[in-house]
Amino acid sequence: MFLxxxxxxxxxxxxxxxxxxxxxCGRAQNGNxxxxxxxxxxxxxxxxxxxxxxxxxxxxxxxxxxxxVRRALATYRLSEDDVMDAAQDVFVRLCANDFxxxxxxxxxxxxxxxxxxxxxxxxxxxxxxxxxQAATPIDDVPEAAxxxxxxxxxxxxxxxxxxxxRQTLILKCLYDxxxxxxxxxxxxxxxxxxxxxxxxxxxxxxxxxxxxxxP
Amino acid sequence: MSTERTPLxxxxxxxxxxxxxxAPTAVSEMDFAAWLEGRLSEADAARIDVAVSANPEMRRxxxxxxxxxxxxxxxxxxxxxxxxxxxxxxxxxKRAGRGSWLASLLPAFGQGxxxxxxxxxxxxxxxxxxxxxxxGGLGESYATQKYAMKQPSNGVTLSKxxxxxxxxxxxxxxxxxx
Numbered sequence: 001m002f003l004x005x006x007x008x009x010x011x012x013x014x015x016x017x018x019x020x021x022x023x024x025c026g027r028a029q030n031g032n033x034x035x036x037x038x039x040x041x042x043x044x045x046x047x048x049x050x051x052x053x054x055x056x057x058x059x060x061x062x063x064x065x066x067x068x069v070r071r072a073l074a075t076y077r078l079s080e081d082d083v084m085d086a087a088q089d090v091f092v093r094l095c096a097n098d099f100x101x102x103x104x105x106x107x108x109x110x111x112x113x114x115x116x117x118x119x120x121x122x123x124x125x126x127x128x129x130x131x132x133q134a135a136t137p138i139d140d141v142p143e144a145a146x147x148x149x150x151x152x153x154x155x156x157x158x159x160x161x162x163x164x165x166r167q168t169l170i171l172k173c174l175y176d177x178x179x180x181x182x183x184x185x186x187x188x189x190x191x192x193x194x195x196x197x198x199x200x201x202x203x204x205x206x207x208x209x210x211x212x213x214x215p
Numbered sequence: 216m217s218t219e220r221t222p223l224x225x226x227x228x229x230x231x232x233x234x235x236x237x238a239p240t241a242v243s244e245m246d247f248a249a250w251l252e253g254r255l256s257e258a259d260a261a262r263i264d265v266a267v268s269a270n271p272e273m274r275r276x277x278x279x280x281x282x283x284x285x286x287x288x289x290x291x292x293x294x295x296x297x298x299x300x301x302x303x304x305x306x307x308x309k310r311a312g313r314g315s316w317l318a319s320l321l322p323a324f325g326q327g328x329x330x331x332x333x334x335x336x337x338x339x340x341x342x343x344x345x346x347x348x349x350x351g352g353l354g355e356s357y358a359t360q361k362y363a364m365k366q367p368s369n370g371v372t373l374s375k376x377x378x379x380x381x382x383x384x385x386x387x388x389x390x391x392x393x
Contacts, residue, residue, distance in 0.1 A: 189252075
């Protein structure tokens with residue numbers, strides 16, 4: 001029995017093939033059918049350039065690449081054609097130089113879908129930056145993006161070792177990125193309660209250290 | 216009027232602190248994927264935690280990807296797959312299938328081009344066979360020739376078949392003259 005992370009229902013069954021930490025019920029798994037197919041791709045045949053394997057890989061990976069690229073470009077306000085071109089860039093990157101990038105993938109370290117999502121996002125961001133550099137006149141850039149931070153506002157430095165790396169990351173996700181506890185828990189593969197208690201302990205340490213120095 | 220200071224909220228306290236002291240470090244795509252899946256050792260994960268904490272772009276990437284990978288994916292536009300499939304074509308397949316020199320001499324069955332060549336060769340054979348049959352065929356031609364040698368025609372007996380070499384032509388001349 002496990003609790004589906006997608007819809008919250010309790011289900012009996014095997015773990016999600018791509019990522020043992022992500023437990024999804026049948027309904028959620030059906031939605032990720034492409035991801036499951038992706039894990040059945042013969043990577044050796046793909047890396048030697050088999051046309052049939054490449055076609056199957058494209059069919060299985062297109063939903064994921066499309067979703068990642070679309071999301072990454074959403075903040076750049078680019079057109080649908082740009083989404084298509086950026087997604088095509090991902091595939092070009094994968095098969096360029098005799099599939100060099102694809103050959104660097106190590107199945108022992110991460111699932112193909114996760115690695116592909118990381119590659120897709122970085123390719124999409126590179127694409128957006130190139131497009132912005134080439135096309136955006138200075139007048140179209142929001143003023144906030146060009147603003148320089150006022151360095152006269154003195155900020156207290158957090159002494160090294162006061163917070164753990166994990167505590168710092170959780171506080172940054174919660175406050176700098178303004179994400180909720182559930183999102184941070186999903187990212188770090190921990191319980192929401194663990195996020196809350198880590199956050200609480202980190203703030204106790206900070207308050208204790210900076211007592212009387214708070215601006 | 217109270218002189219007691221109002222304590223800062225958790226968020227304000229955090230924002231009043233300088234938190235970007237660590238220089239961002241480069242993280243490979245493979246390491247980042249392994250970190251996202253929680254597959255790294257504690258020490259390796261801490262290294263990526265530092266990098267993600269220090270780099271707002273990496274934080275946003277991590278949160279976005281974690282969200283996408285945990286949800287059903289929308290259907291992509293069909294032309295996306297069509298364009299991507301066109302990137303790897305016949306040449307790559309041919310290179311992949313190359314085994315020995317003998318294998319390279321044999322036609323590669325199952326590929327479109329080989330099938331086309333086979334069909335053309337078959338059609339050529341059919342056309343040749345039909346033409347040959349209509350023209351009488353080799354057997355019939357030989358039988359006619361043999362029959363002509365044995366049968367007396369206008370009192371003239373051909374002792375040898377009509378040939379193309381000079382000797383036969385002269386022989387034919389003498390035979391005709393008699």
